[in-house]
Every structure is written in C-alpha cells, then in structure tokens.
Amino acid sequence: MTEKHNQVGVLLVNLGTPDAPTSSAVKRFLSEFLHDxxxxxxxxxxWCPLLHGVILPVRSPKVAKLYQSVWMDEGSPLMVYATRQRDALANKSGLPVALGMTYGSPSMTDGIEQLQQQGCEKVMVLPLYPQYSATTTAAVFDKVAKSLKGRPLLPELRFVHHYHDHPAYQSALADSVRRHWDKHGKGDLLLCSYHGIPQRFADNGDPYPQHCEQTTALLQAELGLPDQAIMMSYQSRFGREEWLKPYTDKTLESLPAKGVKTLDIMTPAFSSDCLETLEEIAGECRDIFLEAGGEAFRFIPCLNDDEAHIELMATLVAEHTQGW
Known part of the structure; x- marks a missing residue:
C-alpha cells in the first residue's frame, strides 16, 4: 500500500452557519440545529409542533436581520474564519484538512468524503470546542457516526474530547488578552462569558461548567490576576428553565454599581467569532452594560485564525496522531 493511501487527514468541525443572511436560509439552519x-x-x-408552528416562523426573520448586521464580504463570520483556519492548519501541519459542520454545510459527510478522496484512511476529528459538552462535542460525535452509517469502508478515527486545559490554548488566550491590554489599556475587570446550557444537563453529568471554571482559573493564573480582577458568567439562555449561573446579562447590569466602569469581555468557549459573539456580546451586552452606568465596554475577539491558535491546532493534531 502506498503512502498516499495510508494518509492521515483532519476533519475540522464547528457548529455551522446559515448559507445566507435570509429568512429561508436561517430557517433551514435553525430547523436542523434545534431538531438535534x-x-x-x-x-x-x-417540541416539533412548537418549533415549526411558532419558533421558526417568528425567529427566522429576526435572526436573519441579526446575521445581516455581522455578515462579512466573504460570507458568514464563522465560515470565513473556519476556512482560514482550515487553510492555515493544512499549511502548518502538512496534512489534508477538511471542514465539516455539525449543522448546515459543508456537512460532516462532505468533509469525510473530501478526505477519503485524498487517500485518507485515518481521520482525526477536531471539534473546535475547548470545553466538552454533550450539546456540542457529543453532537459532533453523533454526526460523524451518522455520516458513516451504511458505508462499506470506514476510516480509522481519533477524536479530540476537549482542550481547555492545554497549555498552548491557555497561552493563546492569555496572549490575546495581553495584546488587547497593550492596545486599549487594562479595564477594571475581565469577564469571561461562556455559552450557557440548562442546569439540568450539568446535574445529569455534563462536565461543561467544570471545564469553564477550569478555563477561567487557568487563564487567571496565566495572567497573574487577583480574584477581584476576573470573573465568569453564562450567556444565551433560552426558554424558562434554569440555566447555568451567573447569567451574563444580569451580571452586566450589576457591575457598574459595584465600581466596574471599564469592562474587558471575552468568550473563551468560542474558537471563532460568530453571530453570538459579534451581535449578542459585542452588541446587545455592550448596550446593557452602558445603560447600567458603565463607561467603556471592550470586546476581546475570539482566537479566530490567530497564529497562536493555529499553532495550538497543529499541536493537538501532532499529539493525537502519534503512532499513525
């Protein structure tokens, strides 16, 4: 067997995004996402009658307008950065790298087929979720398994579970904060806002909140910050049940009264800027903080295609493909 047909490939995975900032495209994407x-x-x-009868018809036009506000010349921010990450990682690692989104396109099936067409019989799946959650990382595993169902020949697989505690990830996060401080000055507080999940999920064994807490603690140590200079919260709750606390919006409302006038905020659970970071955090949350009496709200971008982020990905690939 030639080396070409024993090739190792990397499937780079993120959540996904609508193909266009239109109601119909958003509706297709949300339907797949919220059916999971x-x-x-x-x-x-x-759930299905509520989803199709109320949520999708009402939310799709509203969400489409939000996407229009952050859409880049090349497309959706998440897809633009994912494409740059794919190309940079391929160049750095020397391996074939394909994109496969959990929802939308390119699909997981598209990504795996692309790698197999390049002779890859071994595929390393890299979900770009630093902290493990059943709602994200496990959903990737489900989709990979589904995409392989019925195939006569399966690739050999390896799967990255999490990397929030990897030194290269922590170093990249800390460097992004330091660069922000060098450019804008240091705020009164650094707030790490993570995507929330229902508290019930955590009670049932999802380790996500522990991973988020570890991320914040490690970042604090890396930056050498005292306890009063950093905190964490959870954003994007949906529905009426209790989600992980403290909530980001409620936290932002309370901070100015506690003397926090200049806020630095970042989203360490996101590997790429997207609708949630650019519109919800950099937009809606900014308004909440300023209306509550804050004076300066400074959003620290995600790692995106930053060189240190690509170096981290290449390190993960090298570590998880040992012996192949």
Whole structure:
C-alpha cells in the first residue's frame, strides 16, 4: 500500500452557519440545529409542533436581520474564519484538512468524503470546542457516526474530547488578552462569558461548567490576576428553565454599581467569532452594560485564525496522531 493511501487527514468541525443572511436560509439552519436531541431534549411530539408552528416562523426573520448586521464580504463570520483556519492548519501541519459542520454545510459527510478522496484512511476529528459538552462535542460525535452509517469502508478515527486545559490554548488566550491590554489599556475587570446550557444537563453529568471554571482559573493564573480582577458568567439562555449561573446579562447590569466602569469581555468557549459573539456580546451586552452606568465596554475577539491558535491546532493534531 502506498503512502498516499495510508494518509492521515483532519476533519475540522464547528457548529455551522446559515448559507445566507435570509429568512429561508436561517430557517433551514435553525430547523436542523434545534431538531438535534442533544440541543433540545424535549419530547418530540411536544417540541416539533412548537418549533415549526411558532419558533421558526417568528425567529427566522429576526435572526436573519441579526446575521445581516455581522455578515462579512466573504460570507458568514464563522465560515470565513473556519476556512482560514482550515487553510492555515493544512499549511502548518502538512496534512489534508477538511471542514465539516455539525449543522448546515459543508456537512460532516462532505468533509469525510473530501478526505477519503485524498487517500485518507485515518481521520482525526477536531471539534473546535475547548470545553466538552454533550450539546456540542457529543453532537459532533453523533454526526460523524451518522455520516458513516451504511458505508462499506470506514476510516480509522481519533477524536479530540476537549482542550481547555492545554497549555498552548491557555497561552493563546492569555496572549490575546495581553495584546488587547497593550492596545486599549487594562479595564477594571475581565469577564469571561461562556455559552450557557440548562442546569439540568450539568446535574445529569455534563462536565461543561467544570471545564469553564477550569478555563477561567487557568487563564487567571496565566495572567497573574487577583480574584477581584476576573470573573465568569453564562450567556444565551433560552426558554424558562434554569440555566447555568451567573447569567451574563444580569451580571452586566450589576457591575457598574459595584465600581466596574471599564469592562474587558471575552468568550473563551468560542474558537471563532460568530453571530453570538459579534451581535449578542459585542452588541446587545455592550448596550446593557452602558445603560447600567458603565463607561467603556471592550470586546476581546475570539482566537479566530490567530497564529497562536493555529499553532495550538497543529499541536493537538501532532499529539493525537502519534503512532499513525
């Protein structure tokens, strides 16, 4: 067997994004996303009528307008950065790298087929979620398994579970904060805002909140910050049940009264800027903080295609493909 047909390939995975900032494209994307039982685990006979009868018709036009506000010349921010990450990682690692989104396109099936066409019989799956959660990382595993179902020849697989505690990730995060401080000065507080999940999921064994807490603690140590100079919160709750606390919006409302006038905020659970970081955090949350009496709200971008981020990915690939 030639080396070409024993090739190792990398499947780089993120959540996904609508193909266009239109109501119809957003509706297709949200439908696939919100049908995933990992994301919404309600009984289907209860959830599906609500989803298709109320949520999608009402939310799709609103979300489309939000996407229009952050859409880049090359496309959706998440896809623009994912493409840059793919190309940079391929160049850095010397291996074939393909994109596969959990929802939308390119699909996981598209990505795996692309790698197999390049002779890859071994595929390393790299979900770009530093902290593990059943709602994200496990959903990737489900989609990979589904994409391989029925195939006569399966590739050999390896799967990155999490990397929030990897020294290269922590170093990249800390460097991004230091660069921000060098350019804008140091605020009164650094707030790490993570995407939330229902508290019930954590109670049932999802380690996500522990991973988020570890991320914040390690970053604090890396930056040498005292306890009063850094904190964490959770954003994007949906529905009426209790989610992980403290909530980002409620936290932002309370900070100015506690003397925090200049805030630095970052989103360490996101590997790429997207609708949630650019519109919800950099937009909506800014308004909440300033209206509560804050004076300066400074958003620290995600790692995106930063050189240190690509170096981290290449390190993960090298570590997880040893012996191949």
């Amino acid at each position: 039982h990992r994301v919404v685990d309600l009984t289907r006979w209860l």
